[in-house]
Amino acid sequence: MRAAAIVSEAPAPRRAARALPRSGALLLLAVLLVAVPLLAPNAYVLEVAIVIALNAIVCVGLNLLIGYAGQISLGHAGFFALGAYASALLASRLGWPVWLAMPAAVAAVALLAWLVGRPTLRLKGHYLAMATLGLGVIVSIVLTNEDRYTGGPDGMPVPPLVLFGRTLQGESAWYVVIAAVLWLTVWGALNLIDSPVGRALRALHGSEVAAETAGIDSAKWKLRVFVLSAAIAAAAGTLTAHYAGFLTPAKASFLHSVELVIMVVFGGMASVWGAVVGAGVLTLLPQLLTALKDYEMMSFGAILIATMIFFPRGIVPTLARWLQRGR
Amino acid sequence: MGGAWLQFVAGGLTAGAIYALVALGFSIVYNASHAINFAQGEFVMIGGMGAVALVALGLPLALAVLLAVAGAMIVGLLVQRLALEPAQAGGRADVVTLIIITIGVSLFLRGLAQVVWDKRIHTLPAFSGSEPIAIGGARIVPQSLWVLAGTALAVLLLGAFFNRTLAGKAMRATAINPQAAQLMGISTRGVMRASFALAAALGALGGVLTAPITFTSYEAGVMLGLKGFAAAMLGGLGSFGGAVVGGLLLGLLESLGAGFVSSAYKDAIAFVVILAVLFFLPGGLFGARGSDRV
Numbered sequence: 001m002r003a004a005a006i007v008s009e010a011p012a013p014r015r016a017a018r019a020l021p022r023s024g025a026l027l028l029l030a031v032l033l034v035a036v037p038l039l040a041p042n043a044y045v046l047e048v049a050i051v052i053a054l055n056a057i058v059c060v061g062l063n064l065l066i067g068y069a070g071q072i073s074l075g076h077a078g079f080f081a082l083g084a085y086a087s088a089l090l091a092s093r094l095g096w097p098v099w100l101a102m103p104a105a106v107a108a109v110a111l112l113a114w115l116v117g118r119p120t121l122r123l124k125g126h127y128l129a130m131a132t133l134g135l136g137v138i139v140s141i142v143l144t145n146e147d148r149y150t151g152g153p154d155g156m157p158v159p160p161l162v163l164f165g166r167t168l169q170g171e172s173a174w175y176v177v178i179a180a181v182l183w184l185t186v187w188g189a190l191n192l193i194d195s196p197v198g199r200a201l202r203a204l205h206g207s208e209v210a211a212e213t214a215g216i217d218s219a220k221w222k223l224r225v226f227v228l229s230a231a232i233a234a235a236a237g238t239l240t241a242h243y244a245g246f247l248t249p250a251k252a253s254f255l256h257s258v259e260l261v262i263m264v265v266f267g268g269m270a271s272v273w274g275a276v277v278g279a280g281v282l283t284l285l286p287q288l289l290t291a292l293k294d295y296e297m298m299s300f301g302a303i304l305i306a307t308m309i310f311f312p313r314g315i316v317p318t319l320a321r322w323l324q325r326g327r
Numbered sequence: 328m329g330g331a332w333l334q335f336v337a338g339g340l341t342a343g344a345i346y347a348l349v350a351l352g353f354s355i356v357y358n359a360s361h362a363i364n365f366a367q368g369e370f371v372m373i374g375g376m377g378a379v380a381l382v383a384l385g386l387p388l389a390l391a392v393l394l395a396v397a398g399a400m401i402v403g404l405l406v407q408r409l410a411l412e413p414a415q416a417g418g419r420a421d422v423v424t425l426i427i428i429t430i431g432v433s434l435f436l437r438g439l440a441q442v443v444w445d446k447r448i449h450t451l452p453a454f455s456g457s458e459p460i461a462i463g464g465a466r467i468v469p470q471s472l473w474v475l476a477g478t479a480l481a482v483l484l485l486g487a488f489f490n491r492t493l494a495g496k497a498m499r500a501t502a503i504n505p506q507a508a509q510l511m512g513i514s515t516r517g518v519m520r521a522s523f524a525l526a527a528a529l530g531a532l533g534g535v536l537t538a539p540i541t542f543t544s545y546e547a548g549v550m551l552g553l554k555g556f557a558a559a560m561l562g563g564l565g566s567f568g569g570a571v572v573g574g575l576l577l578g579l580l581e582s583l584g585a586g587f588v589s590s591a592y593k594d595a596i597a598f599v600v601i602l603a604v605l606f607f608l609p610g611g612l613f614g615a616r617g618s619d620r621v
Binding site: 066070072116119120123126127129130131133134135137138141142145254258261262265294295296297298299300301302303304305308309312 | 434557
């Protein structure tokens with residue numbers, strides 16, 4: 001309902017005018033991504049930047065689901081980890097080249113998401129949250145228990161990505177790849193939202209009944225967005241696996257799924273930039289507050305509650321509104 | 328063989344009784360607000376850990392148990408008053424918002440518990456000795472009987488509350504049709520608060536009853552909460568009878584599954600149940616028939 005209000009506040013005549021800030025914002029993101037390694041060319045900063053970018057990729061996808069399809073996933077960490085482990089296992093157990101294992105893993109996760117989403121999204125209500133919750137926990141338990149393949153709680157080593165005969169390694173090389181993927185994901189998501197697909201989604205969020213009267217098959221569109229967001233999470237998972245060279249089942253935990261939802265909600269539902277900012281702020285926060293480690297969980301909970309009460313749209317859309325009013 | 332069966336059934340019913348208490352809490356809050364309260368498991372933890380802390384202070388066990396349940400009720404009231412009510416003001420919050428807030432509450436309470444208490448695993452003394460009783464080839468700890476009796480009593484009291492008292496009837500009316508209930512002069516805000524207090528009390532009761540058997544810690548509520556939720560789904564979210572049957576059934580499935588199939592995957596059974604219910608029986612065993620399809 002709330003997202004509908006946001007949509008209706010952006011009247012049609014201004015859409016053309018919005019094209020400029022959009023490319024401006026994309027340019028800003030590109031500048032920012034290039035500036036990081038130039039201004040701070042040390043491994044630690046790049047490492048943190050890579051983690052932020054990976055979280056941001058997942059969040060942009062998750063935000064399409066939460067913000068536009070109006071459904072929550074409480075199992076995105078499961079899709080992320082499944083992508084990571086599938087790619088790692090295909091490469092290490094079956095000897096597939098990594099460049100082939102990665103897309104295969106993403107496709108497998110997309111198929112799984114489709115199988116789970118199809119029956120669930122036909123039901124009215126928030127059943128997807130429950131289905132993804134169940135699936136996520138099952139994935140986490142399987143990864144921990146099948147230690148013959150996954151190494152169990154101790155984790156497993158992952159073969160590196162070899163492209164054109166060269167092994168991709170080191171923070172700076174991976175930063176370039178992951179930053180490029182992030183930029184492309186943001187660009188793709190923005191285009192998707194402004195396309196007929198995006199309009200269908202926003203109509204759905206406004207009023208499902210009205211949208212269906214206009215010929216939009218709501219279950220079908222929700223399912224597509226869900227599969228897309230799961231595939232994006234899996235893609236980020238495969239990148240993480242081959243970048244880090246080591247995987248543990250902690251990546252699949254329910255808590256990690258919840259953290260991803262917090263990033264999206266804090267940054268701003270139905271805002272691509274909100275997802276990026278949310279991922280950035282909430283990934284940095286624990287790094288900055290290491291002294292307060294014991295209070296981390298408490299502060300995450302408090303941030304989530306306060307955001308929903310005081311900025312239910314999330315910080316980016318709220319700030320954007322304030323700026324517009326100030327003009 | 329018979330003994331093994333009996334042993335698994337007894338274990339399953341004991342665990343199932345706790346799931347039933349947690350599931351009742353989910354259903355009560357669901358009926359009042361249509362939200363899924365992801366902090367429900369945290370009430371179980373507060374019950375268990377609260378009783379442990381009070382016993383450590385030197386209080387007699389019975390008093391510690393009562394105070395822990397009362398304390399959890401107050402926490403439940405505060406959660407509704409401080410975290411959910413501000414978002415519900417003016418009826419502007421949708422269900423997604425409420426669900427996300429309860430996730431925040433759950434993280435906050437878990438984080439608070441690890442700061443106020445600690446991260447270690449604790450146990451509560453059994454209510455009446457720990458010498459197992461032999462019943463037909465199975466050996467059952469007396470605490471299991473406490474769990475079953477306590478749950479049965481809670482369910483009976485709850486039934487009387489909802490069927491015999493004005494407050495209980497008001498809560499049922501709100502569940503059926505909030506607008507109509509409001510027109511009849513029922514305060515939906517009061518119903519929401521009462522629902523949270525009641526759900527917290529049930530969860531905390533489960534927490535104190537099971538703490539002597541399964542131990543407790545600041546994160547003990549996570550799995551119990553999620554499994555109670557699975558039980559509520561199985562029985563049909565919002566149905567009280569369904570919550571009890573769903574809880575006991577889930578406990579039995581888990582115990583028999585762990586005993587005869589795979590103990591490593593014991594914890595996965597509840598989540599397979601969630602998926603199976605969603606795919607094949609979306610209304611649960613006793614839920615609304617033919618739940619809306621889009």
